[in-house]
Amino acid sequence: MTFVTSMCMFQLTRNAFMNPDVRINKAHRTTAVLENEEEGRRYSQHSFREFLSHQRPEIMPALNSFFTKNDQ
Template structure:
């Protein structure tokens, strides 16, 4: 493998591996946890599922609850540095 892969390609391979793993994670998460995906026959036969609580739990996951309490800033230190009043 070392003979075929040059060191210049390592960053590209790392980025592609990361993106591919994110895609696989999201597809697996949707297939297993999404309330709209109907895998078993009992749910496929029903035209409308009564799973509002399951859908609410899926939509309000832990990361979204955590980010709701955080300020909407990407780099708060830089934002405060450039927004503070310099005359005082």
């Protein structure tokens, strides 16, 4: 339960402080549309997502290759 609660708090904190659509400062709240395309790209394409995009979508690659190996 502690792990789940900490993950929820992490996500809420991350969204509150790093999401380009959340406006905490008064200066940003007055503008209707923010010109922050680069900030939005950095938020959505973070380093962990970039790392995962280059990996094969397998949970256990050694086990998958063991069972799909063609023994003839």
